[in-house]
Amino acid sequence: MSIGARIKFDPHIRLPALPEPARHIPAPSNIAPVEAATALTDRTMFEAFAARDDVPGILAVREVKFLISGYDQDVPTLHFMNSTRNPLHFDFARDHLGFVHDVATFNRVTYFAEDRQFLAGTVLAYDNFQRPDGSQGLYALEFWPTDPVSTTYVAQAFQMVEARMEFAQGTLAYHPSGDVQEQLLIRDADDFASHNVRTVSTTELFDGIEYNPLNLGEAVGILRLMTGDDPRPPSPTDIVIYETLPNDLPLVAGVISAAPQTPLSHVNLRAQQNDIANAYLRNAAQSPLLSEHVGKPIRLSVTADRLEVVPVTTVEMLAALETRRPANTQTPPRNLGPRDIVALDDLAWTQVDAFGAKAANLAELRRAIDPKYVPNGFAVPFSFYHDFMVANGLYDALQVMMNDPAFQDDEQRKDLLKAFRKDIKAAPMTTPMRDKLDAMHRAFPEGTTPRCRSSANNEDLVGFTGAGLYDSYTHRLDEGHIEKSIKQVWASLWNLRAFNEREFYRIDHLTAAMGVLVHPNFDDERVNGVALTRNFYFPTFEGYFINAQVGEDMVTNPDGTQTAEEVLLLQNIDPEKQHPYETVYIRRSSLVSSDDTVIGHKDLMELALQLKKIQTHFQFLYGRSTDESFAMDVEFKIDSHGKLAIKQARPWTG
Known part of the structure; x- marks a missing residue:
């Protein structure tokens, strides 16, 4: 039975009577009430027994684990475990049920078999799930994702749990959390329906979630709805509402997206990297919680259960901004000693300060695993970029630009940086440098289209990925000398989002440097x-x-x-x-x-x-x-x- 059917969440549904032994389960005489219970009387007791856990796709869900014992004696007994005190089923069985064997034996008599001594499961409270009738909340009955729990076991656990969580009747559903369980549900759909077991698929579960915190925390800034009507780029003082996810996330105070995110999206990677509160909220732009605060400074709290919004003053906002910034100027490592392009197989990981972490890590990958899995190529050192900038007076031009009062305006800064990138792309390269790059290009097999990738001295580091901060380019066969693509990568060091992020973290711009990783492009x-x-x-x-x-x-x-x-x-x-x-x-x-x-x-x-x-x-x-x-x-x-x-x-x- 799917949650889409109206019968699914009818609170007046009465389940078939439980087997006699299951209806008269004696309270465990030797288990302290603080450790376990045979029934959860209300939501307050559920929360007292619940632990917060990150489950696949959703953060900090309340869960209460349970263990049904006595299957080997035909007297199944349900134990709701205090899951903060007893986080593991095996430990609970050993410490409170007298199980004297090792964990391997416990697994053998608890999982994967049709004849079991125990059945281990979890009840999760998806409080931000919207049911088909518009009401909130779902309790999901789940088992270890790869355990092929049969219809008989699922049905009995479902009946026992719902009978002893009376406050959850009508809102409890079995969620097959793994592929093997989904296949069994499809195969045995009629059996599940005959036992009146409500079910919710993973797709239905995620489609029904209205709020999902991806990075917990607080943000203080001006709430902005990002639309095409406002040309201003986001800034560190903005809490942004995105209808769709951007390909690159500038440094902001906080993020709310109306589009679902994945834990590995660039948006969430950047949020975690920079300690930015980040959440998904369905129809965020239309949310009454947010709409009245658009354009105003607020304190946004992304909690496990909800968004919380409190108005603040501009003074409070600016003070909060300063607490996020380092106190002192930071100078990224920049070794200008190496003067030649190096093949990846000759690049040592310790040369990260001269070629950048992206190039050094890829070279190390070729040693960590079979190199057939890793592209081969070359690394262009920081010294090439530095010599090019010096020869063309670009450091001096950069200093003049940054000292220009107009550069302090976000929109003018964007235009000035764009013009500076054009200057980099148009500036000439010395003949010896061009010759070395050409020799590198010719070293690839004929017909290869090289991929030129950023390898800066402030990306792909421990605690700072710089994900999406700089640009990479594929040098096509009809584009002539590879210097064109190399200079495009160098120029990306000076895009607006990269400059603003370095500025925020007080990174010395004049010691920022760009290496280039070059390897065959992946097509098809x-x-x-x-x-x-x-x-x-x-x-x-x-x-x-x-x-x-x-x-x-x-x-x-x-x-x-x-x-x-x-x-x-x-x-x-x-x-x-x-x-x-x-x-x-x-x-x-x-x-x-x-x-x-x-x-x-x-x-x-x-x-x-x-x-x-x-x-x-x-x-x-x-x-x-x-x-x-x-x-x-x-x-x-x-x-x-x-x-x-x-x-x-x-x-x-x-």
């Missing part, structure tokens, strides 16, 4: 995607989080009408299965059919093996081997021939 992509080398939804289990989309469609920032495929690869805990990871589809791509996927199982397993190697290698390299929060943010492609290519790896800033 079947899949593009990003991945994190850490399972941040179930951190006690090894795993990887992957966003992927068809072809060259934007995976990080879809246009507001598209959704990317979100996949969680989880460490396999089923001893009967041979492959190391289980697949959990969090969201399906809107560009493929409902029964299809963007990435096939074989490609996912191949990618996972490389992600594991990348995590291990760079965690050691960065001196973070014992840091469980460390992860790498990886960009990858799969071409039309099915070949996997990993094109970037940088430290995750979340």
Whole structure:
């Protein structure tokens, strides 16, 4: 039964009577009431037992875990666990139910089998879910995503939980949270319906969510609705409302989007990188909470449950802005010693201060994993950019421009920087420099279209990714000397969003430098995607989080009408299965059919093996081997021939 049916949320529905043993469950005599209960009497008790947890796609959801014991004795007993005191089912069984075996044995008698001693599950409160009748709230009954829980077990758990959470009757639904459970639901739809088990699919769940906090925190600034009617670029004093997600996010005070975001969207990456409060709110521009404050300074709080808005004065706003900025000028590392272009296989990771982190990390990737997965190419050092700027007097011109009073006006600054970028592109390059770049270009196989990518001294660093800050260019076969594309990359150091971000963080503009990473361009992509080398939804289990989309469609920032495929690869805990990871589809791509996927199982397993190697290698390299929060943010492609290519790896800033 789907939540779309009117019967789904009728509070007067009465479920079939429970089996006699289940209706007369004795209270556990040896479990303290603070640890567990056989019933949750009201919402207050639910919240007292609930822990906050990040679940796939949604942040800080209240959840109460439960364990049904006694299946081996035909007397199933439901235990609602105080989930802040007992975060793991195994620990609860050991500490309070007298289970004396190890965790492997517990898993064997609790998951994946038809004959079980325990059934482990969770009730999650999706309070910002809008039901079909317009009312709010959904309680979702969920199990471990890869556990093939049968209709019989689901139905009995559903009946027991709803009978002992009377306040949730009519609003409890079974959510098959993994692919294997979705397939069982499709296969056994008639059985679920005959047991009156309400169900909600992952698609229905996400479509019904009206509010989703992606980066908790506070923002103080002027609330602005970003439309084509206002040509002014966003500034650090703005809290912006976007109807659709931008490809690049300037430095702002806070973000509210009416378009759903993914955890790996450029918008959320930048929000986490810069500690910017960020949330999705359906129909944000029309929200009564926000509309009366547009154009006024406010304090916006992005909390786990809601947005909160309080008016502030301009003085308070400016004071809050200053607290976000560093106290002193920052000078990025810039080693101008290396004078030659270097092949990636000859570039040491320690030369990051001369070639930039993007180039150094890609060179290191070729050592971390089989180099067949990583593009080969060259790195152009900072010294080329510096010598070019000196030879053409561009540092002096830059200083004059920044001292011009007109430069302090945002709109005039935008125009002046645009003119300066044109000057960079038009300035001549010395013959020796042109010859070295030409020799690099000719070193690629004939017919190659090189991709020239930014590798600045203030991007792809620990704690600061600079994601989307600078530009990359493909040098086409009919464009002549490659100096054109190299100068375009250099010029992107001086786009408005990059300048303003450096200014905000008091980074010395005159020591900012741009290296260039050059490798063959990826054309005819079947899949593009990003991945994190850490399972941040179930951190006690090894795993990887992957966003992927068809072809060259934007995976990080879809246009507001598209959704990317979100996949969680989880460490396999089923001893009967041979492959190391289980697949959990969090969201399906809107560009493929409902029964299809963007990435096939074989490609996912191949990618996972490389992600594991990348995590291990760079965690050691960065001196973070014992840091469980460390992860790498990886960009990858799969071409039309099915070949996997990993094109970037940088430290995750979340």
